[in-house]
Amino acid sequence: EDQVTQSPEALRLQEGESSSLNCSYTVSGLRGLFWYRQDPGKGPEFLFTLYSAGEEKEKERLKATLTKKESFLHITAPKPEDSATYLCAVQASGGKDSNYQLIWGAGTKLIIKP
Amino acid sequence: DAGVTQSPTHLIKTRGQQVTLRCSPISGHKSVSWYQQVLGQGPQFIFQYYEKEERGRGNFPDRFSARQFPNYSSELNVNALLLGDSALYLCASSLTGGDTEAFFGQGTRLTVV
Numbered sequence: 001e002d003q004v005t006q007s008p009e010a011l012r013l014q015e016g017e018s019s020s021l022n023c024s025y026t027v028s029g030l031r032g033l034f035w036y037r038q039d040p041g042k043g044p045e046f047l048f049t050l051y052s053a054g055e056e057k058e059k060e061r062l063k064a065t066l067t068k069k070e071s072f073l074h075i076t077a078p079k080p081e082d083s084a085t086y087l088c089a090v091q092a093s094g095g096k097d098s099n100y101q102l103i104w105g106a107g108t109k110l111i112i113k114p
Numbered sequence: 115d116a117g118v119t120q121s122p123t124h125l126i127k128t129r130g131q132q133v134t135l136r137c138s139p140i141s142g143h144k145s146v147s148w149y150q151q152v153l154g155q156g157p158q159f160i161f162q163y164y165e166k167e168e169r170g171r172g173n174f175p176d177r178f179s180a181r182q183f184p185n186y187s188s189e190l191n192v193n194a195l196l197l198g199d200s201a202l203y204l205c206a207s208s209l210t211g212g213d214t215e216a217f218f219g220q221g222t223r224l225t226v227v
Contacts, residue, residue, distance in 0.1 A: 043218035104156030
């Protein structure tokens, strides 16, 4: 069964303290792995798509990496405005029931204290 | 350009009632997906539509139904509401559904009392 697990559930950092969020996945065939940011009461905001092991993408203070079993979202020198829930999702590549749905983790709630 | 728009933003319904949620995708996008997000959890897939045809359905009861119109907007209907249907309902818009970037609306917060 396709599954996505994120850790930790919550992470509190001081402003400027770098860290990483983990997304472990089990999927029959990976079409893409997605990172989204979600603020309270709002829809997820697209950050990155990764397609194959070894791929990396960066955006401002965020860098996403991908291996065959997991992805990391590295946050460098975070600011209070980076506080949000970060969601990871995978899209499977095939199978008779494939419908390109996203399979989501529960998210990591990131809190950056000034 | 307008993003994905959903209406209404908030809704309170009584158990047993029916509700219709609406979504307008980004201009040029032909696929709409619906997700249910319970507080503290990741979204759960409900439906995907592409070119007005249902492409996929998640593990939800038949009380949930949806459709896509010729202008690619979509409606999600839920009948016989249960307390457990209280959630944030998200609509995602993408070019084909099979592409790998989906953009979400702000969601509809449904509360069933």
